[in-house]
Amino acid sequence: MKKVAIVGYAQHKILPNAGALNEVELIMPVVHKVFADLGISQDDIGFTCSGSCDYLQGAAFAFVEGLSAIQTYPPIKESHVEMDAAWALYESILKVKMGDADTALIYGFGKSSPGNLDSIISLQMDPYYIAPLWPDRISLAALQAQVLLQNNIISPDDMMAAVLEARQHGASNLNALLTDLLTEDLYGSDAFKSSPLRGLDCPPISDGASAMIIASEEKAFEYTDNPIWIEGIDHRIESSNLGSRDLATSPSIESSVQHLQLKKVHFDVAELHTQFSHELPFLRKLLNLTNVPTNLSGGPLVGNVMMCAGLDAIGKTFEAMVNDQLTHGLAHATSGPCLQHNMIVHLERHS
Amino acid sequence: MSNDQAPKDYRESLIHLEYQYTAGSATTTFLNQVKEGRLVGQACPKCQAVYVPPRGSCPRDGIATTIEVPLTDKGCIESFTVVHIPIPGNPIVPPYVCAMVRLDKANISFLHLIQGVEIDNIRIGMRIQAVWKPKEEWTHSLENIKWFAPIDEPDIDVSTLRFQAS
């Protein structure tokens, strides 16, 4: 089977409100950055794929505008997923594996500041039974947090530690949105949004964009001596019916771990798309990462660009492996309420 | 049984969402000038194509349009349609003419209304000029232009309008 490597990644500084910058103006700098890092241009790209959500911008076909950030003359091989850009990466990998492209550009973008994210995410639910009740994203996440606490899978201290550590890690992440340190007292005095989730257990409203370049085995070595290989990638979805799911576990992640044969891999680093504090200790346990440095970027709790945060988890794992010459990295991306759809990526650096 | 009580096999459930719309920094620059009655396009520093209204990028080259190019409010009709159905949420009464307006020196067109002429006399290539609202009504919108109306100048051969990068 053809091998595929990540050779470049760039991330816009995460902003609480990008204000006058529109999506195109967020995308262009990161695409130019990732091109400049490798000394390439759109002419070197065989396939381009993006991830975004029309509803964040409040207009049908909003993603079309995003394409204006890309050189499209001569016309390009291109597609778009209405998903986190981690899935745009997935689609691009298929194109490289089938030999349709040697090099692919992936980008994701999202601005949560213009609209009401709670209402928008409510519209992900069953339109006949659940969406009319307008359940907000925090309350949905709180359902799972409660189940995990009840079953002693995680503790309130685990949740607090996830929040405090995220800020510590975020302080050394130049693109992080939240970098001020927290104390146990500050956390303990923070009001509950939807019990057991306090405001600090939730990710900040964020605007941003990111871009990534992947390449085939032959091409990867033209760009770098040390490509980061996508050794394994797998994603699976669970039922939309929360009542039929066991929220204390994740069959989708367990299937992926088995499918990718990760049980015996010793990971040096991990970045998880854990948007709420309880999800981090839960997934660390599930993925056997208790002793693995995880979310050194601070993760979504210090900056959570919708439609991009999953790609960012993969990109941050890539960066850590390049910078610290690590061998095995694990990245996770998610979509839907209560970690409904999960992607697991195994990255490897050959020494 | 009155109509209101007739059984229905569906019910309307309206979704109301509010957004803070952002024009983008390039368009903001443009609209600030439109408020003063000026049309200023932006050119691509690579291929020199002039975009109006600018949206911040040249999709041909994928880079920011950083060069300002003042334009007049004259141009021609690149193509048009006569619309005979109403626009949702707009009081404009059909039939009306919606045209691709190509300003002089610009390399893309934008949609606007054509009035001040019999519909049957409108043709591709016809020379037109903006008809502005009274100055005191000007705001940050291309709606400052009520419509474009024909002017007495020879038609343009639209096949010459196609942009070719030098």
Added chain:
Amino acid sequence: MIQAGVIGVGQTNYDSKRRDVSMAGLVREAIDHALLAADVEWDAIDAVVLGKAPDMFEGVVMPELYLADAIGAVGKPVLRVHTAGSVGGSTAVIAASHVCSGQFKTVLTVTFEKQSESNATWALSPRYPYSPHINAGAGGYFAPFIREYIRRYDAPEHIGWKVAAKDRQNALKNPLAHLQIPGIDEKMVSETPMLWEPLRYLESCPSSDGACAMVITSEEMVGSRKVAWIKGMALRSEGTLSAGRDEVNPQAGIDCAKDIYQQAGIHNPRKEIDCAEIYVPFSWYEPMWLENLGFCELGEGWKLTDEGVTRLDGSLPVNMSGGVLSSNPIGASGMIRFGEAALQVMGLAEDHQVEDANIAMGHAYGGAAQFFAMWIVSSSKN
């Protein structure tokens, strides 16, 4: 590259309002038909690829989440494609890429639109601040390009009526088609009200509810099943407001067609392709795309239409199923073209079957005529 083929196509019937089913019920109906046609069970499906046009057409954000159960994706990978009107075609291409990459053996793909659950014209006519609000739906957008085509090549106005009548006559042979207009002819089309000059009411596509699904599998899984082999497939895009774009004859369409012909070893598409399902939402797009796709020289497309070449009994039948002009569940409309092309080479198109159809084209476009997806399917593997 790993060879892939379509072994089952499933469609719902198309109608303006399918109030007898939910969104989940609608997609499941198409899927059930596809699995039955392919003669495969659920456990044979390795991944699901879902496509549809904007979420605002139904008001469900990222509907693969809500539909996970109905599309049989639970425990499996699912990908959601959105490339505007071309999405049905690009979804088919991406589903086939799942197989051609060697990652999956058998993939289920499904596309849908349930336009009756929202107001598509509203969704297509967004009112942005700062801009004049003068756009009345898709027809208002495409009509100026059509007028420019007519001007360039001095095409007579009856060409549009001819396409509109021909596609609806074909629809009478397709029981699934939304518009069934007995006695439809050019005169009837020409007497319908003008909507967006030069387009009349019956020269425009309807708004439909419906879904289309396909099962795509690799060579080794085909067995004794009927199969439409995918000989070439491609995607091309160009920027909406890009200087130098020719909206009448977009470069992305030209390049996309050349790409699939090269993959399929086709040198003369007019001679070698037996029939085509082309995305024609407004009548004039038939001659425009015939030229764009290289079936003839520029300016000759309307003559092919006028001579009856594209009729069901012509030498290059186009839109045998009735096309987008007869059924238009937007997100599925592209996949219907791809699926109907497959049905033709599988010999399963029933009353609208083209005799001895061995090589067929499926085509979709979207956005401002800027996104293209195409494939060539064949009855023979080599």
